[in-house]
Amino acid sequence: MICSCGNEAFYYQRYSNKYLCKECFKKDIERRAKKVLGKDIIRNNVKIGIGISGGKDSLVMACILKKLFKHIPNAKLICFFVDEGIKGFREKAKEYIKEFCEEQGLELKIIKFEDEIGYTLDEIVKNDYLSELNIGRPCSFCGVVRRYLLNKHALKEGCDYLAIGHNLDDFCQTILMNYVEGNVKNIIQFGKEFEGEGFVKRIKPLKLIPEDEVRLYADINNIKYQKEPCPYSSLSYRHRMKKVIKVLEEDKPGVKFSILRGYEKLLKYMDVKEEVKRCEICGFPCSGNICKVCSWLIKLKEISKSE
Template sequence: MKCDYCGNEAFYYQRYSNKHICKECFKKDIERRVKKVLGRKIIKNNVKIGIGISGGKDSLVMAHILKKLFKHIPNAKLICFFVDEGIKDFRETAKFYVEDFCKKNKLKLKIIKFKDEIGYTLDEIVKNNYLKELNIGKPCSFCGVVRRYLLNKYALKERCDYLAIGHNLDDFCQTIIMNYIEGNIKNIIQFGKEIDDDKFVKRIKPLKLIPEDEVKIYADINKIEYQKDPCPYSSISYRHKIKEIIKILEEEKPGIKFSILKGYEKLLKYIEFKEDIKKCKICSYPCSGEICKVCLWLKKLEQLNKINKN
């Protein structure tokens, strides 16, 4: 079968576009979509971008493409942030891939550890049954909030203009559907709105228009080595179940993921909502209450630690 773009031998059939594509055209198509998401507003001179990097295919592919796009942009700087949550074996493996990738691509790397920042590893939080004490259902709920907090903290320290997050099209769809199902109207709106505050680094999501399976193909074509094993806590998450549902829908109707995203973005245009952003009394980062979630949790953990010692 011939490539629908250049006529060379195709290796991949893209069901949602009904096109056969060769390897080179596939790479160009992925990079073109990333460039489209970023636009001239971000791909410009004198910009500094922090990259949240985990060792998985999404973040490494994102970092690879960003390095390629900014290679010849004057005074553009990239710095990678790796958050080590302290998940036994899993994070040690991820760290190996991240350090190897950054070394090969000559990217600056900053390693941020849960243990150093909050006094506990995620394993310790789970093992000591602190999630129940904090009224948190799943490890992912705690981990996600703390990770975002720490990435923002260090992106601010490094004076980054943007913080790149490796969310692909599937991730977007999962978040949208989860919020719809749970009736989290506030979350639905906030997910698509940008916080404008000097203590919050603006997020960019370069892989927004790339399905997860195509991220994997891109990684394999470019021989990007990444951690393949999923986080041991992810299989028990609600998101994992939603992921399987969307996968079934996509198989029955190719392109449904793009429809979910486009429909959501159209909906946002009709919603006028501006939340009164406050400053956390402890860390001064933006939040909806008097004290942000992370600082509340840290205060509670400190109290639990004192009780356990006594």
């Protein structure tokens, strides 16, 4: 088949019914990322922190951001890698990240769970601290702490924005998980992120890009990334929701975009404002007197003293 530009196509985009050559495919992906960011973000004198994990999503995001900001005056990009301390898994990720950042000329900061909270994630799981903290899954603990640390260090470096590599599939998974669980608070919070002092505004350049296309973009650009999934990911509810969305997309191409658009329309009718306080310990924004991470750290200190 032939691409609209006249070159031979290599990819069929089912949801748009288009055949694309490699160059048009890359331009399509980059155009959508640019559309999500807009002129308010792609501007002079901006500093963007990039949450990078070694997987395809974060590396593709970093690659696209480097292209988009290449000729923007005084724009600076800095990568943050959170090492949770997952034996074997994170060592491999670090190799990919160091090589990628060196090739792309990107500054890299490594943030370790062990240095920040006193434990690796492996130790938290092995010692059964999750049950002591009343947390059901490793991902529930890891996700909150990762977001906390990324914000902490992006704030420390004076970043205007913090880029997160969530793709279209990730958005759909979170939306449907909250619907299924009837979690109204999370439904609202996910779409209306807090902005203000002590919080670096998050941007998600891959929001309109399906996971399969992120993977394809990485492959045709020869981006080396970690393909092994996190050893704890199969324990998550998100992993099961991923399978459900895959079935829906196969039956009706484009359903992922429909889920996202429907959710964004719904948000316009939600005007629920939650009081934002500041954590009495770290000073970061939170809904209570003490943020979740600090409350967990207090509990972990109590546990370690009793052992």
